[in-house]
Amino acid sequence: MKEKVKHTLSTPSGDKLWKGDKIFIVLMIAIPMLHFALFTLYVNFDSFIMAFQDVDYTAEVNTLKWVGLDNFKKFFTEWGENDLWMRAVINSFGYLPVTVCVMLPLSIFAGYFLYRKIPLSGLYKILFFLPSIISIVVLAIVFRNMFDASIGPINWILENIFKMSKDDIPNWLVDEKYAMWILYLYAIWAGIGYNVVLLFGAMTRVPTEVIESGRLDGVGIFREMFQIFVPIIWPTVSTMIIFGVTTIFTQYIHPMVLTSGNGKTYTIAYLIISKVNQGRLYYSAALGIMLIVIALPMIEFTKWLTGKIYDTVET
Amino acid sequence: MRLSKGTKTLFIIVSVLFGIYAITLVFPFLYTLNNSFKTNAEFISDVWSLPKKFNFDNYIEAFEENNLLNMFFNTIFLTACGTFLSIMSASIMAYVLSKYKFWGSSLIYTMAIIFMVIPNLGNIAATYKLMNNLGLVDSLPGLLVLYMGPFGSTFLLLYSFFKGISWSYAEAAKIDGAGNFTVFFRIMLPQARAGIGAVGFMVMIGVWNDYYTPFLYLPSMYTLATGLQDLSTQATTTGAYTQMFAAMVISIIPLLVLFACFQKTIMENTVAGGLKG
Structure with a gap:
């Protein structure tokens, strides 16, 4: 840029x-x-206005009325009623460690080995990329089928090969103890390939002299990966970190296509969209405003922070 | 450079690990393909076996009973028109803002950048209300209007692309009497076709696979994405799994064919796409 x-x-x-x-x-x-x-x-502009309005149900013709902070109050009442919002916040924030602490290191690792042209790396590059062109709905369905209680191969293996009794095998995507973890697993399974290919691309642009001089100094594989490559390809890495933070607030598609929010797998963004779907537009607008007020500073702070680390490195 | 024995062993171990992950990616699709040729009874009794004979009944039924043709038509229509409109809108803004300085041009650019930062989840409700008031909910043209937004990552990429194209081509053409429109459509757009092609492909995949927009704004019509999602929910209650598998196989084929043909270009563009970070 x-x-x-x-x-x-x-x-x-x-x-x-x-x-x-x-x-x-x-x-x-x-x-x-x-x-x-x-x-x-x-x-x-209208989102902002709508947050303070609601449909006047007492009037005969549909009219709007100003309700002050009622929509915001409704949120805090809902928060207190049950653990719906609490779970949504926890689930959403869970995406941050999943993307930044699990997916990113794994992607750097995988991208590096593709760069080093390990056996079959050409084939892997293509296979890893495939999920990014296949519809998320199709990916979600095939993934869900694997974990299905009646037709899923995973439960079949647990039952017939590991001889677990049917009652001990969980119904992965319905059971609230496991469902969210399966969603995180899906995030990694379906999302990592694209990151790997991007990081691989960034690594191929690193001047070979830098790598060679490092090798002459006897730098080992893992030091090369994290002390030479990561600083140089930092712009790509930091984009992924920023994306990880953004995901907290924008992740709705996984619960939407995998569980429809069952098994307590809802996220913040999923709940906001489902309010729109229920026709509660004005309440949803207020939620959206709160989301932006919290999300924007966090995203900007992450940008600033990732810019601070290795800010001398030019690509 | 020669690899030491330790490194070689490490490479092979990693390659095997990659292989295991690759299998988890491919297996679900083989499972789907294999079972799409079975009858439902055959599938329920044994999900692992190969089909006794390849019968294409599921495929025929998928077309006859599930309106797959209609889903295909909607998806193709939206993808073709949506990609075209989205790319046109973004290229026009990118071109005009990168090449012409006029009153308000830098203000437009700044505002575009500022609003790109705001997650548009905040204004879903207002967008829905606006679409509803404009009478665009539940119509294919309505979705096209949504896809037409000029500013996004597409705009940023095309903006730097047009910036990089020298204006001297345009000057030469102008001396020969070409107008602004000729310069844009005949000289600048063709020059930018590599960039537009790369960006266009990503937009195309995005529209083809889009689930959220038709889910919210096209409640009584189906695209492949929303249609398949509904089929799969139905399958859990009706048990018509194998038909759904057939429908899924049919829906992936176009993209796979496209990917197979342009695999090299697509991959290269993605690999280069890292630049935008």
Whole structure:
């Protein structure tokens, strides 16, 4: 991204725009800008307004009324009623260690060995990439089938090969003790391949002289991986860390396609979307505002923090 | 460079570990494919066995009973038009903002960047309300409108792409009497086709696989994604598993064929895509 700055902004027809240029610009950007005005500017503005409104159910015709902070209060009441929100917050924040502490090191490790061209690495690169082009719905269905209580191969193996009795084998995606863990497993299983390919790509761009001089100094494989490669490919690594933090607030698709929230697998974003689906738009808007207020500083802080580490390294 | 014995052993161990993971990726699909040729009774009695004979009844039924053709049509229509509109919208903004300086141009750019940072989960409710008021819920064109947003990672990539294309081509064309539109459509767009192609492919996969948008905004029509999800929930109650397997196999084939044909380009673009971080 840094090299972008180097280009000077070229004005096509000297410093002055001709009349023809102006007409061209207006005609070209009219529709995209209208979209931006409606679906970004207006929608964000309206979200803010909606958070303080609700449908007036007492009126005969559907009208809106100002409700002050009622929508926000409703959230805290709901929070106190049962462990729904508590679980959602815990489940969502669980994605952070899963992506940053498990998936990322594993991806660096795997990307490195692909870079070193271990046996069959060409084939693995293709296979690891496959989940990223297959529909998440299809991936989720095949994954779910593996863990299914009646048709799943995993339970079949546990029952017939490990001779576990049927009652001891959990119904993985329904049992609240296991369901969320299976979702995290899915996140790693389906998501790691794309990271591996990206990190592999970043590693191939590292100048070979750097690697060779390290090897002459007798640097071992693991030091090479984490002390030479990681600092140099830091921009890619930090993007993944930032993504990991963002996932906390945007992860809704896993519960949606794997469990429909059963087994207490809901996440914050999943609950916000399900409120929209239930027609509770104004309550959902208030939840969205709270989400942004918490998410934005956290994401920006992560950006700042990852920028601090190895900020001298240029790619 | 020669590898020491220890390194070689390590490489083989890692290769085996990779192999195990690769099997977990491939096995579920083989399971699906294998069982899609069985009758339901055959499948329930033994999920492991090979089909007694390859019967394509499930495939025929999937088309006849489950409206698969309709799902395909909707998905293809949305993918073709959605990708085109999304790329057009992003390229136009990227081109105009990177090449023309006009009143408000830097303001538009700054605002676009600022709003990209805000997770759009915050405004789902407002977007739904707007779509509803515009009468766009439950219609295919409505979804296309949603896909048409100009600003996103596509915009950023195309912006730096157009920045890198020299303006002297345009000047030469202008001396020959070409107007702004000719310059954009005849000179700049073709020059950017490598970038547009790479970005376009990612957008295309995204739209084809999109579950969330049709789930929320297309409640009474099915795309492949929402249709399959419904089929799989139904299968757990009706027990019509093998039919669902057939439908799944059919739905993956187009993307697999596409991937097989353009595997090299797609992979190279992804590998290079790391640059955007």
